Amino acid sequence: MNSTAHASPHPVPGYVKALDGAPLYCVYHPAQPVANPQRRYYPVLLLPPLFEERKSAYAALRRLAERLAAAGHAALRFDYRGSGESGGVPAARRWQHLADDCAVARKTLARLAGQRDAVLLGLRLGATLALQETIRAGGEAVLALAPVLKGATQVRLWKMRSKIRSELTVGASAGEPPAPQQRAEVFDFDGFDVSKEFFDDVARIDLIKDLGSPSCPSLVMQLSHRSEAAPETVELMKVLGSRAKNICLRIEPFWENVDDVETAPLEDAVLNWLKQT
Numbered sequence: 001m002n003s004t005a006h007a008s009p010h011p012v013p014g015y016v017k018a019l020d021g022a023p024l025y026c027v028y029h030p031a032q033p034v035a036n037p038q039r040r041y042y043p044v045l046l047l048p049p050l051f052e053e054r055k056s057a058y059a060a061l062r063r064l065a066e067r068l069a070a071a072g073h074a075a076l077r078f079d080y081r082g083s084g085e086s087g088g089v090p091a092a093r094r095w096q097h098l099a100d101d102c103a104v105a106r107k108t109l110a111r112l113a114g115q116r117d118a119v120l121l122g123l124r125l126g127a128t129l130a131l132q133e134t135i136r137a138g139g140e141a142v143l144a145l146a147p148v149l150k151g152a153t154q155v156r157l158w159k160m161r162s163k164i165r166s167e168l169t170v171g172a173s174a175g176e177p178p179a180p181q182q183r184a185e186v187f188d189f190d191g192f193d194v195s196k197e198f199f200d201d202v203a204r205i206d207l208i209k210d211l212g213s214p215s216c217p218s219l220v221m222q223l224s225h226r227s228e229a230a231p232e233t234v235e236l237m238k239v240l241g242s243r244a245k246n247i248c249l250r251i252e253p254f255w256e257n258v259d260d261v262e263t264a265p266l267e268d269a270v271l272n273w274l275k276q277t
Contacts, residue, residue: 001026001108016108019100022081022088026105028112029065034072041072042140042274043113045106047126048077051192053255054084057123060254060263067267073274074113078105091186091193095201102133121270124148124255128205134214141216141277143270146223146253149232151205162189208232213241217277221269222248245273
């Protein structure tokens with residue numbers, strides 16, 4: 001992605017190279033002029049979820065990036081290798097590759113925005129990754145939106161949903177044998193090729209056991225029907241320490257919804273927190 005991208009007032013799409021040479025698709029949203037130049041404005045890297053959640057959340061994350069840029073925060077959206085508009089082989093992807101892609105996108109955003117580092121903002125597994133990478137490499141701040149806390153639970157849910165969809169598809173074609181769902185340790189996960197090793201990587205994630213306290217401000221947003229923190233969220237906040245804040249926002253889980261969902265309250269909460277950080 002060209003370093004002159006920041007000169008455009010409009011979103012600038014492009015590609016950068018992953019560590020293995022795969023093209024990573026990025027969209028840079030340059031920061032717009034703001035009324036209060038005395039305030040500090042952080043560039044924000046948006047880490048998306050995966051699979052169907054990425055498709056359902058696409059519009060919401062795009063709107064969030066647009067509002068961040070309008071409020072003075074340069075933003076970068078990107079797709080991990082083997083996902084979305086990026087190149088790479090999906091079945092060859094491991095969890096570490098997502099972390100590597102995050103690091104590349106992070107450096108790209110810092111360069112384009114002309115700043116030393118960025119805020120990591122992730123949704124679902126993207127939020128899990130954002131917390132891990134902030135603990136590992138630091139950052140200006142981290143915002144974790146509905147993070148996946150226990151990977152084993154998420155993998156079981158994926159496989160259960162995939163099995164149900166497969167059975168419904170087979171049932172609609174009476175007399176036809178079911179299509180094979182696995183070949184050479186590669187799973188056809190609702191049209192996405194996923195290796196057994198990737199499922200194993202995710203299943204090993206346990207944020208409450210594995211995380212420490214970040215060296216920067218952090219925000220965990222619980223996005224659900226609950227107005228109070230779930231027990232697992234309370235445990236995570238204890239791990240993250242005194243610089244962490246939790247917001248429980250009652251909102252429809254837009255990453256599971258085919259139809260567009262009103263996410264303005266989420267955008268407002270993100271911008272208000274950054275204003276106070």
